[in-house]
Amino acid sequence: MPRERPGKNRRLAAVWRDKWLLLSSFIILWFVRLSLSLIGYNRMIRCVSFQPHQPVPSDALALRIATSIRYASALVQNPTCLVQALAAKILLGLRGYASQIKVGVRRNGDTFGAHAWLISDGKIVLGGDSENVASFQPLMKIE
Template sequence: MPELHRPALLSLLWREKWLLGLAFCYLWQARILLSLKGFGDPREGCAATAREAQAPTALARRIAWSVDQAARFVLRPTCLVRAMAGQRMLALKGHGSEIHVGVRKTADKPFDAHAWLISGDEIVLGGTQTELAAFSPLIGAR
């Protein structure tokens, strides 16, 4: 008799389920806020978190995973929406982060913008150091 497989969600630990639920709520919150208020400055209200302690790598990875998984169930989960949700989650745990926004010009697009989230020296959401090197920073440049 073949072994029955439990759904992936059931096999997750409670803290991962909690992070997924939190990510889902914060992603929708960010999506709705951007729809109602427009772009503005994404750091508004959260910029003070950049001065707080850097997030441990393990926590940053768990939050990035939960945001990426929950984003599958959110309407237009743009990079900025993901960064805003990740920042809220890190702040809830008492860790600082900063949203960076950059632009680049490619052969396909004359203007391409991207947002990513950094905690200390570590990129939490939005790509790798190599991928982000092509972007000229607009917000969050040091």
């Protein structure tokens, strides 16, 4: 019997321990996805704005939320980077933490790309790392 990679099993076990976080990630991802389609971005953002009462989440909490969003995204139709970033922002906001979404664009020859990533305390929580997002010119920030 082939031996499985221990790192992968530990990550999956950690996500399973956070089953309520995983379930809420799934529900919020679908909520954001449907809201963007049905009522549009501006109206949805007004419905989910939070007043943070804690400055920044711990690195462990931010990682748990990002991981649960990534796993739950596998079950959502068209989970774009904006949908994932908005869902993670909602999860952090429900816990009282401040975060912001940055949306950037880049152009490589004839191709045009856009990307959204979530930042809390100056660190990228979801949507890549500083090397990945460095090629995008920030266009807007969502508080």
